[in-house]
Amino acid sequence: MELKQFKISVLPLRDKLLNYARKLTESPDDAEDAVQEVLLKLWNKRLELEQYRSIEAFAMTMTHNLCMDMWRTRHTTNVPLEYVQDATPSGTPERLLEIKDEIRLMREIIDSLPALQRTIMKMKDIEEYETEEIANITGCNPEAIRSNLSRARKKVREIYLQTIQERIRRNQA
Known part of the structure; x- marks a missing residue:
């Protein structure tokens, strides 16, 4: 055109x-x-x-x-702490702090992803868009969406597990 x-x-x-x-x-x-x-x-x-x-x-x-x-x-x-408290009926202050730290950690990990992977992961896993909708919005084909989503999830899982293992080692030392 x-x-x-x-x-x-x-x-x-x-x-x-x-x-x-x-x-x-x-x-x-x-x-x-x-x-x-x-x-x-x-x-x-x-x-x-x-x-x-x-x-x-x-x-x-x-x-x-x-x-x-x-x-x-x-x-x-930004998920307010009140929502976290409502979501955890037995929310001791220590547990609420742990949950808040986990949310912050996940945000940091997701924000460290490449832009396209970050966008696709947020749209699919957080905002619950369908693959076809994401493809229409981003201009990528559905296979590229699935591939980027898989890479993003794998990277988040790796970084998360690595961070948790580092915390455990620090606490044991």
Whole structure:
């Protein structure tokens, strides 16, 4: 799709996408950011857009997914201690501190992954997206999603076990 065709087919959708994003985000700034990112992604996929039956439906789906990502990021990045306490009925202060340390450790490990693996792992394991949804959002094929997810999980497991073993050795010394 050339620039002229993009201007005719995609840019007129901007207002509709913006209205939808405002309803989902309840923030004009976040809605503007989401639509801007969707339009950028559509521009980057302009050569593939002709394979979709409805560019509008594709754009709306992208907007929806991006707004949901923004919402999830805002509501899942920092788990307050109260939620950890609610999740553990026999939450002694020591146990709550251990859980908080485990959450911090897992965040650090996940944040140390390469960007694509980190994104895919968060979307699949934390935000519970389906593989096809992740593929649509990231532009990767489903096999690449599965492969990156497998590598990410393996790396997280290795680092986690290594860290735990180091802690045990330190405590025994």
